[in-house]
Amino acid sequence: MMEHGKLWAVVLILGSAWAVSGQEQGPAPRVVTIPPEQGPAPRMLRAKLKTPEELAQAIDRHLEAHWKANNVTPAPLADDAELNRRLHLDLLGQIPAIGDVRTFLNDKDPAKRDRQITELFKRPGFLSHYGTVLRQTWLPQATDNQEFQFLSPQFETWIRKKLKSDTPTDQIVREMLTAPTLFNGRRNNFNGNPEDTPFAFNQVNEFKPENVASMASRLFMGVKIECAQCHNHPFAPYKKEQFWELAAFFAEVQPTIANVSDVKVKREIKIPETTKVIQAKFFDGKDPTWDAAKSPRQTFADWLTAKDNPYFARNFANRLWAYFFGVGLIDPIDEPSDENPPAIPALLEELTQAFIDNGYDQKFLMRAIVRSKAYQLTSRQTHPSQADPRFFARMTIKGLSxxxxxxxxxxxxxxxxxxxxxxxxxxxxxxxxxxxxxxxxxxxxxxxxxxxxxxxxxxxxxxxxxxxxxxxxxxxxxxxxxxxxxxxxxxxxxxxxxxxxxxxxxxxxxxxxxxxxxxxxxxxxxxxxxxxxxxxxxxxxx
Amino acid sequence: MKPNNLSRRDWMSVAAGLGLSMSGWLPKLAAETAADPQRKRSCILLWMNGGPSTIDMWDLKPGHANGGPFKEIATAAPGLKFGEHLPKLARHAKDIAVVRSMSTKEGDHARATYYLRTGNLPQGALQFPSIGSLLSKELGNPASELPNFVSVSPFRFFSQGAFGPGFLGPNHAPLIVGEGNFGAPAAGDASDRLLKVQDLARPKEVSDAQADSRFGLLRDLDSEFGADHPNLTHLSHRSAYDRAVMLMQSVGARAFDLQEESVRVRDAYGRNIFGQGCLLARRLVERGVPFVEVNLGGWDTHQNNFDALQRLNGILDSGWSQLMTDLSVRGLLESTTIVWMGEFGRTPRINQGKGRDHYPNAWSAVLAGGGIKGGQAFGKTTDDGTKVQGDATSVPDLLATLCKALGIDHLKTNNSNVGRPIRIVDKSAKVIKDVVA
Known part of the structure; x- marks a missing residue:
């Protein structure tokens, strides 16, 4: 397979070749980004966005400024049928029934798009589908590996319960990162109802601190540091020790360590095949303040989901954007580096802040994104400047699961x-x-x-x-x-x-x-x- | 991915189902294949799931309590001895090299399967490709009408990922025929049914003319959509349909019709899914397919090891030896490397149920055919079979040696799903020079 860059090059070439005739092709555009402080309104002075509609308008302002700065001509809005199908696939995981299509197309209310969005979020199909989506993201092993496939149903049941009760995302993630580890043996013999806990997260990671830590970092910080497990990261500033400092928080997921009474043992980890023992330390280099009543994993989860944590909300907002657009504002979504800056920094800031301000409510962000103009653009390419998906100037085309x-x-x-x-x-x-x-x-x-x-x-x-x-x-x-x-x-x-x-x-x-x-x-x-x-x-x- | 190798016009003629004799469409006969100066090598992996008891096949310990009841027999290669239940393979020993120094540390079915088949232990989110995907990518022609990697009756339960293309993506996925099982291979006529490509044949209720007509409609829909939706996923969709239609209409797909072979030949391979799978492998290699794997299960002999081994050796001996004979007669053995292995060996000590348990410490794998210096055993285990004497051979060592025999640079990299380049085989690998011709 070609590297991503080359893949996009293919699309860009074909994209331009297939674009509507009569369009002049200019030289490759240089992306102009507007720094957050020069965005439509500086973040600190901005009032909190209280409704999805307000956030949707803010998204539109950022994108319009971005398109203008880069001479991008966005595609027109999708027609009702195109948008309706997209909403059904993204929110309910399947195409609409004929009746749904007809009703929506025949509806003469100018506000029908908003009404439809509100309606779709209330359908049981939303919980069912989005539960599967989160499971696919958080437990990819259960998609790939037949050994773990049996864990999908119970994990999805757990997520759906959380979504149904509107549990804030920070709380869901805290529960996942502190999931039970105690088992009689390593398989099904869990004490209690497995559907009441996200224990499968530890199981698919084989009860290995380093595996759980890699996934926690990747999924919830948007930082892929597993390369640093064995050596200093070649392209990013992560050191091997930094990886093991993170893994040390998860020492206790190992069944043998879980039962050790010495709390100190649970706060450190030995690098395999060495004699080196590493103490748990936060990713920003700070030493944790230990509380005897809290496990190391709880300590980590509290740090991660604190309002001033630089990773958690930002990564989550980016992932939600990527869910709907196929491409993140930072993309790849888990390789932050100087070479991978956000496409529209001010927009990512806006989404991040809105996510925090609204109690880490995923649905709030989702409701706003699907109401935005960018989401409602057609997927047809009508101008060559839309070929690069990072401009979000036409809807990206996504494969189906x-x-x-x-x-x-x-x-x-x-x-x-x-x-x-x-x-x-x-x-x-x-x-x-x-x-x-x-x-x-x-x-x-x-x-x-x-x-x-x-x-x-x-x-x-x-x-x-x-x-x-x-x-x-x-x-x-x-x-x-x-x-x-x-x-x-x-x-x-x-x-x-x-x-x-x-x-x-x-x-x-x-x-x-x-x-x-x-x-x-x-x-x-x-x-x-x-x-x-x-x-x-x-x-x-x- | 491979962007549409066919032009739109080609696709239309394919889709129109006219069976036009486009250049490169005719199957290459074995002789042409062998003589083709462009021909790269082929590889056949004989995968033994469950962990074969190599101490009873390739590295016997006569006179020791761990040796068990089997005797050694002489082979066509002076000094090289096999277990007594591999008499037909013994005649091919000059083309066979036994690596007796395998030592691989991993005794769990799932992890060891992944290790031997990808060259790596499972590692976080990294999706390592199976060796079949890696090597077929190097050896194959992306535009060939037949798939470059065919997997015959894999039993994937232990580790799905170990049988897939991993980060190389679906274009390097195997075409799978016949799901395998953990126990004895399917026998008799069942194998004919199983060795067909799933859904390759158009259902009877759809006539030729109707199918053509349907492809015409589909082509129109897809062209219209593609015209203003330039996109990778769309191209991949078109490409998969192109290749599927090509396979449906290709003369090469007749490789899967084993009834073209005489009863005598089919009997010689053994009337079971492994034997017939070996025959299929030969037919595919004849048509230029660069990587074929044939699976044989039932090796997890915790109990009654010796009864099971005798039966399994009979199946293995017929299928594999006939494969070597046929390849040799056709002049294809020189350019086809065969590798035989399972996920680990079995304990030298015989347990109370006359079985042997998992043992990765010291066991044998086998290389044969093209690029291999046959007629020898490389490496050595102690008299009780529990340890390797001298240098041990690791998984990367074995795979790098296979690459060398196939003329592939094992240090070449591919881009992985986590963004970092990954070598075909880890750089720690040491090629076993003595085994490569």
């Missing part, structure tokens, strides 16, 4: 999984499909494999659902009320969540009317349905 793809296929085809609920984590159509289509790549660079394409083209699931006897399709072909063109509309609405364009209506409409190769309009509809489900527009979030 295995879960999103399967749930969208089910939504489009009316498929109902008959596997009993309690067995679903361990088998059944959805799980098999999800495993085949899951990966932990960056969503803007998600690649498809030959086997995945074959499964979509020839696999039993799609073939059955696109036969004229398929659950959804049978209702369409058998309907006496609709004309062939109306039936075609239904297929587009079910899959791409939009009506066909005029050229599409011509091309596919006449195909259906003529009945395709077998001169059978029903079979021709099935052909169109198959092509829609296999299309790249269907399998991407745009």
């Amino acid at each position: 295995g879960e999103q793809l399967f749930d969208s296929l089910s939504q489009a085809t009316g498929y109902v999984d008959n596997t009993p609920r309690e067995q679903r984590p361990f088998g059944g159509t959805r799980r098999d499909f999800v495993i085949k289509f899951s990966s932990t790549e960056k969503i803007t660079e998600k690649q498809k494999s030959i086997l995945q394409a074959l499964t979509m083209m020839n696999g039993r699931f799609v073939i059955d659902q696109t036969s004229t006897k398929g659950v959804f399709l049978v209702g369409i072909v058998d309907s006496p009320l609709w004309t062939p063109r109306e039936k075609l509309d239904m297929l587009f609405l079910a899959t791409l969540s939009r009506f066909p364009t005029r050229p599409e209506a011509e091309r596919f409409g006449s195909y259906v009317e003529q009945g395709g190769v077998d001169v059978d309009p029903d079979k021709a509809l099935a052909d169109v349905f198959w092509a829609l489900l296999n299309s790249s527009e269907f399998s991407l979030n745009h």
